[in-house]
Amino acid sequence: MASRKEVADLAGVSEATVSRVLNGVGPIKEETRRKVLEASEQLGYVPSALARSFARSKSGNLGVVLPYVPKAHLFSAYFFSEMLSGIGSKARDNSMDLLVMFRTPGEVMNYTDLFRRQKVDACIILGARDDHEELAAMQQLHQEGHPFCVMNQHFEGQSFTEVDADHVEGSRLAIRHLTDQGYRKIAFLNGPDSYSNSQERMEGVCLGLQEAGMELDPSLLLKGNYSRRSGIEAAAIVADRLHEIDAVFAANDRMAIGVMHGLRERGIGPADFPAFVGYDDSDAAEMAVPPLSSVRVPFFEMGELAVSKLMHGSVGDTHKANNSVVAVTESARALLPTELIIRASSIRQ
Amino acid sequence: MASRKEVADLAGVSEATVSRVLNGVGPIKEETRRKVLEASEQLGYVPSALARSFARSKSGNLGVVLPYVPKAHLFSAYFFSEMLSGIGSKARDNSMDLLVMFRTPGEVMNYTDLFRRQKVDACIILGARDDHEELAAMQQLHQEGHPFCVMNQHFEGQSFTEVDADHVEGSRLAIRHLTDQGYRKIAFLNGPDSYSNSQERMEGVCLGLQEAGMELDPSLLLKGNYSRRSGIEAAAIVADRLHEIDAVFAANDRMAIGVMHGLRERGIGPADFPAFVGYDDSDAAEMAVPPLSSVRVPFFEMGELAVSKLMHGSVGDTHKANNSVVAVTESARALLPTELIIRASSIRQ
Numbered sequence: 142m143a144s145r146k147e148v149a150d151l152a153g154v155s156e157a158t159v160s161r162v163l164n165g166v167g168p169i170k171e172e173t174r175r176k177v178l179e180a181s182e183q184l185g186y187v188p189s190a191l192a193r194s195f196a197r198s199k200s201g202n203l204g205v206v207l208p209y210v211p212k213a214h215l216f217s218a219y220f221f222s223e224m225l226s227g228i229g230s231k232a233r234d235n236s237m238d239l240l241v242m243f244r245t246p247g248e249v250m251n252y253t254d255l256f257r258r259q260k261v262d263a264c265i266i267l268g269a270r271d272d273h274e275e276l277a278a279m280q281q282l283h284q285e286g287h288p289f290c291v292m293n294q295h296f297e298g299q300s301f302t303e304v305d306a307d308h309v310e311g312s313r314l315a316i317r318h319l320t321d322q323g324y325r326k327i328a329f330l331n332g333p334d335s336y337s338n339s340q341e342r343m344e345g346v347c348l349g350l351q352e353a354g355m356e357l358d359p360s361l362l363l364k365g366n367y368s369r370r371s372g373i374e375a376a377a378i379v380a381d382r383l384h385e386i387d388a389v390f391a392a393n394d395r396m397a398i399g400v401m402h403g404l405r406e407r408g409i410g411p412a413d414f415p416a417f418v419g420y421d422d423s424d425a426a427e428m429a430v431p432p433l434s435s436v437r438v439p440f441f442e443m444g445e446l447a448v449s450k451l452m453h454g455s456v457g458d459t460h461k462a463n464n465s466v467v468a469v470t471e472s473a474r475a476l477l478p479t480e481l482i483i484r485a486s487s488i489r490q
Numbered sequence: 491m492a493s494r495k496e497v498a499d500l501a502g503v504s505e506a507t508v509s510r511v512l513n514g515v516g517p518i519k520e521e522t523r524r525k526v527l528e529a530s531e532q533l534g535y536v537p538s539a540l541a542r543s544f545a546r547s548k549s550g551n552l553g554v555v556l557p558y559v560p561k562a563h564l565f566s567a568y569f570f571s572e573m574l575s576g577i578g579s580k581a582r583d584n585s586m587d588l589l590v591m592f593r594t595p596g597e598v599m600n601y602t603d604l605f606r607r608q609k610v611d612a613c614i615i616l617g618a619r620d621d622h623e624e625l626a627a628m629q630q631l632h633q634e635g636h637p638f639c640v641m642n643q644h645f646e647g648q649s650f651t652e653v654d655a656d657h658v659e660g661s662r663l664a665i666r667h668l669t670d671q672g673y674r675k676i677a678f679l680n681g682p683d684s685y686s687n688s689q690e691r692m693e694g695v696c697l698g699l700q701e702a703g704m705e706l707d708p709s710l711l712l713k714g715n716y717s718r719r720s721g722i723e724a725a726a727i728v729a730d731r732l733h734e735i736d737a738v739f740a741a742n743d744r745m746a747i748g749v750m751h752g753l754r755e756r757g758i759g760p761a762d763f764p765a766f767v768g769y770d771d772s773d774a775a776e777m778a779v780p781p782l783s784s785v786r787v788p789f790f791e792m793g794e795l796a797v798s799k800l801m802h803g804s805v806g807d808t809h810k811a812n813n814s815v816v817a818v819t820e821s822a823r824a825l826l827p828t829e830l831i832i833r834a835s836s837i838r839q
Contacts, residue, residue: 238589
């Protein structure tokens with residue numbers, strides 16, 4: 142079989158260029174690529190690394206695993222789309238393409254197979270589930286040393302690379318903003334417990350109430366599923382108990398806006414609204430009437446940070462992202478700060 | 491060198507399975523894959539097709555090219571995220587992964603290179619520009635027979651596979667809805683002419699006015715750039731001429747909602763608003779106060795259809811998507827129907 146040197150000589154390029162072309166690495170002029178491919182073909186040259194293993198060379202792809210729910214139009218959910226934008230932006234800076242993969246609920250992902258099949262060089266997992274199979278799949282990835290990062294979900298007791306935001310603090314801030322203005326009858330519309338994010342919001346709510354010398358009234362704890370529809374449904378309860386509820390804190394903006402709409406549908410106008418604080422600070426918060434106070438989560442920066450961690454392997458240090466210091470609570474878990482954005486919906490008249 | 495048959499014998503599988511494993515095609519049990527890879531490695535087997543050309547085997551990836559504007563948070567734009575969701579949904583049905591690639595404005599994409607480097611098997615191009623270089627790149631793709639589809643942009647006089655929506659008809663419907671109710675002083679806030687979409691909206695507006703025996707008043711033609719910010723800016727003109735303007739048709743919802751916000755900032759309440767019709771029927775339209783009438787564009791279905799066209803090569807026929815017949819105006823261009831959704835913002839009191 143021909144050698145790499147013979148291919149390089151025939152193509153009139155260096156041996157390094159031959160490797161770069163055949164491994165598909167880096168920017169290469171079309172003319173050069175053509176010459177190398179023609180020379181390789183003419184001489185029947187096969188790079189030996191390729192023959193030994195598909196798995197060792199680089200794909201140039203960063204995998205992103207998303208939960209797939211038919212008809213849910215996932216990219217439209219503010220936090221997924223913002224995180225993906227951040228991931229895409231930083232991936233682009235690193236000359237990587239994004240390989241987006243969908244997983245149906247209940248599907249067991251063979252993450253390690255993605256690496257073995259050379260589909261991806263690194264992987265970001267969004268919307269991971271907190272169950273035994275998912276955990277086992279990630280532990281396998283971890284043991285085999287494949288670079289991956291879990292976003293917006295925390296696996297207790299594991300040392301996975303994780304990027305998340307400080308939802309305990311964000312929720313505490315929201316509650317303190319309300320209690321500081323004298324609100325006492327605060328309804329909390331949370332999402333499902335199966336997300337660590339919901340649990341953290343609950344923790345922050347309890348903390349904030351405690352600081353104000355209050356306790357969570359279980360009858361004011363409402364359950365939704367992060368959809369606007371579930372907010373509209375919760376509005377029935379809020380409307381019925383309007384005299385007992387003077388503020389509503391919702392675990393995302395969509396549910397807060399859903400409650401507002403549900404109240405309007407019942408003929409209750411903004412003048413009679415309880416105070417509202419949402420979560421995510423999505424673009425819908427700013428557009429709401431009245432404009433919705435909300436906890437800002439730096440989704441875009443979280444996406445960027447996840448890629449940086451994977452590219453540079455900078456795990457366990459204190460990071461700087463967008464000039465704000467990132468607290469790292471465990472060795473590999475980065476928590477980005479959240480911030481309360483105050484708008485008209487929660488300002489006591 | 492060993493033959494495929496020897497590898498198959500050693501691994502205890504069929505020759506077809508050896509090919510499937512080494513080409514990364516179709517679902518294969520991990521156990522089988524491992525056996526084949528081990529046998530190939532042990533025997534030093536290299537599939538000859540691989541030696542001849544990287545370009546001929548399948549990557550299993552569907553490429554999606556998106557315009558990249560730093561900080562624009564692209565996935566958040568309603569129509570991009572909906573189209574991507576549709577693309578992702580149908581890609582998943584076809585067991586393909588999405589390879590998302592960003593292009594900076596002004597960057598000349600080497601589309602054919604993506605195919606040669608075996609990064610993608612087919613390609614969908616969103617946000618294509620209408621200029622000479624872009625056209626040349628696509629003509630090259632077309633000539634080389636690579637499957638690709640242009641979405642939401644029309645190249646006049648070419649026979650590219652295109653998926654778009656009927657914006658002429660959508661805009662005509664919006665105007666007729668207004669003129670039928672007696673609105674006569676209709677401001678039209680359009681986006682930049684460089685998008686074929688904007689030109690089509692203009693055509694539909696002129697057609698609708700003509701049908702009502704009216705003409706476009708050039709002083710009521712306002713220019714924005716599809717951002718909410720540009721709607722807020724246009725509100726200055728609308729506010730100044732409130733007595734001369736009884737309705738506003740905006741080329742997307744974000745601009746319409748921007749105008750509403752700009753009017754509110756100037757102390758003009760919904761009771762004194764002109765009638766409003768937006769475009770896209772994004773989730774923001776439903777959440778607006780008052781709820782915004784809007785032209786619905788089936789972005790999700792457009793994404794699905796683009797993938798179907800690429801997968802099945804069904805070009806030039808009459809398609810059925812979601813039970814609605816799709817009109818095909820040119821051999822390879824599919825135009826999905828638009829629909830006016832009427833809400834409180836445009837109903838004459």
